[in-house]
Amino acid sequence: MSGKGRVPMRRLRQVLCCVLVAGCAVSVSATQRSSVASDQETLIALEQGWNEAFYAKNLAFIENLLADDFIATYDDGSRGDKAGELALVEAFNQQVESAVQDEFTVKVYGETGLVWFTLRLVGIRQGERVEVVLRYTDVWVLHDGRWQCVSTQSTRVNTR
Numbered sequence: 001m002s003g004k005g006r007v008p009m010r011r012l013r014q015v016l017c018c019v020l021v022a023g024c025a026v027s028v029s030a031t032q033r034s035s036v037a038s039d040q041e042t043l044i045a046l047e048q049g050w051n052e053a054f055y056a057k058n059l060a061f062i063e064n065l066l067a068d069d070f071i072a073t074y075d076d077g078s079r080g081d082k083a084g085e086l087a088l089v090e091a092f093n094q095q096v097e098s099a100v101q102d103e104f105t106v107k108v109y110g111e112t113g114l115v116w117f118t119l120r121l122v123g124i125r126q127g128e129r130v131e132v133v134l135r136y137t138d139v140w141v142l143h144d145g146r147w148q149c150v151s152t153q154s155t156r157v158n159t160r
Contacts, residue, residue: 043106057090063086067082075156094125102120104117113142118133120132121133134154
């Protein structure tokens with residue numbers, strides 16, 4: 001097999017092995033990227049579910065979402081824990097016309113996820129229409145195969 005225009009069998013095997021190894025590397029890389037995208041989509045869905053559950057007073061959903069060591073820092077600077085957050089949900093009695101989350105940014109670092117988003121609230125307070133914009137930073141950790149929020153911080157945005 002050493003004639004002109006012919007590739008030696010040994011060289012052909014080397015080329016095929018390189019192609020197979022490259023193909024496997026691309027496949028593994030694509031799988032890793034899709035799992036990150038999946039985690040990002042999951043975290044956004046959890047954030048949206050949390051928002052809906054808050055206004056529906058779905059305590060069971062939120063209790064399952066929050067880690068036992070959950071800490072919240074609210075837009076007024078006060079802090080709360082899981083029990084305090086659940087009490088806020090239960091006591092909430094504002095008339096909300098809309099609560100829209102947008103501007104999501106999600107980063108996943110192994111078993112930790114960071115989610116930044118904006119919440120635009122419109123409602124009635126003391127008989128007047130009020131619009132409030134809050135920016136959130138939430139920290140999620142993968143516990144026993146499911147994402148749980150360990151920390152949230154909200155900052156009120158002046159909309160003047």
